[in-house]
Amino acid sequence: MVPVVGPLLAAAVLLTLPDRLVLRRVVALLATAAVIAVGVVLLVATSDGAVPVLRVGGWPPVVTITLAADPLSALLVTVSAMVVLACLVAAAGTGDDCQRAFLPLTMVLSAGAYGAYLTTDLFNLFVLVEVMLVPSYVLLALSGGPGRAGAGRVYIATSLLGSTILLAGVGLLYGVTGTVGLADLAGTAREVPAAAAAGGVVLLAFALKGALVPLHDWLPRAYPVASPVVVALFSGLLTKVGLYAIIRIYAVLYGGDPAYHPLLVAVALASMVIGVLGAIGVGSMRKVLAFHMVSQIGYVLLGLALFTAASLAAAIFYLAQYVLVKAALFLCAAVVGATRGTDRLSRLGGLAASSPLLALAFGVAALSLAGLPPFGGFLAKFLVLRAANEVGDWLVLTVAVLVSLVTLLSMLKIWGVAFWGEVPRAARERTARPGLALLGPPLALGACALLLGPLGGPLLQVADDAAAGLLEPAGYVRAVSGR
């Protein structure tokens, strides 16, 4: 209950508060910290296989709004809240939150995301995704640089189309099965072909929201226009909700039906390859990172597509560490933007000398993204590869290794130009020193990425639990339906 209502209440309070920036920041930070605390409590509570269920208002299961937390939901709520916290601190550093609407919108957006992770029926999922998306339209329009009108239109049109398709899919599913509760729908797509088709419409909508190839084109167009802090927030929450929904629906509604594995593997591989190739040709940090989002989403989907206990655990581990790493990289871009006034690679250089701490944060996060030991990213990629090896799919194995090589290459490109390159003349006079509020969040998230390598055991345990829950959703179904 707290993850959804807490931030919404905070947003309401923020709207009524007078223009005292410090006070407003404290309210937003406290609300997010409370969500992290609840997330950790949920993680502990779900570690023994229990599924805490909340029926809002105490109504019977058919009519109530049901929230339930299994290890997957609890983990994603915690990780998202950490990203929100980091973004709030960074926004205080860059001055993004001086705009009066920024903090309330962020709170509403995060509430929608947490709710989407916790809800147990598809219609509420639709509503909560909308709660999350509507503030994001405004944030993109508020924070964007030049070209935001065009990018904003692409973004809103795509999201709106996705939401319309999603609602149609939910309607069709209701028409076929007479219910929208995930627990009641468990496994129906394997038995009723019409339900599988209706579920396919829902999955299509989430593939659009999660920016899977061939529906990825909007993401590298729309995201880089917003300010880097906002992009970090979006990357941590928006597309990940789409990905989470795909994982959950495929596991519960379809029961991991092997008939669809080739399709999922093909989409995953296409996302990985096209995303990483797109990143080679673009010239600003945010654009490179946006293309890598598409590519990294492919790895998570690959873990889902193989649908074994090991591969699901790998996918969940990958998702959690990748959200943190990606936010760290975008927040590094925010620091660069705030100190140099641009993140175009052609106008950057010499960052390693002028701010070594930033270089440290970026280096750790970039190497983790590329999947080098001893970082968390290495462990995640290794798990995905090992799962693919167990299945014996050599094509998948080869593509995954090659893509991470190209990822490393494009991270090295940013590093070589922006951090080691010669300082451009234009940058010499307008270099500011980044403050602690700016540098702290990427450093902290980078530290997480580093620690997840050697000390990834607890997260791996959670991922294993979550994978077991997805592979055998009977416990989840029983707890949610109350039978």
Added chain:
Amino acid sequence: MSGPLIVGVLVAAGVFLLLRPGQLRLVLGFVLLGHAVNVLLLAAGGLHRREPPVDGGGPESADPLPQAFILTAIVITFGITVYLLRLLRRGARRGSRPPETWDGGPR
């Protein structure tokens, strides 16, 4: 038979408007698509059942759940439409680029 027909016509008109250049057509296209989905939801509950579901209701009483869905969906679509129109108006007032281009690039 009227349900599928209405949905089909609305979707066709909506998609046609979406594919035309111009912001206002985009907004109108999404309005039509929204209506199409609402009718679809209504049809999911069964169009032949018309009795009001209050006071016990009979076997012919209408399914209230899709109607609740539609109510929610209408509110969301309405809010977003207003926001889109607002964006459109701002873009027109700034005059930064002719309102007919849609992608930020030349047509």
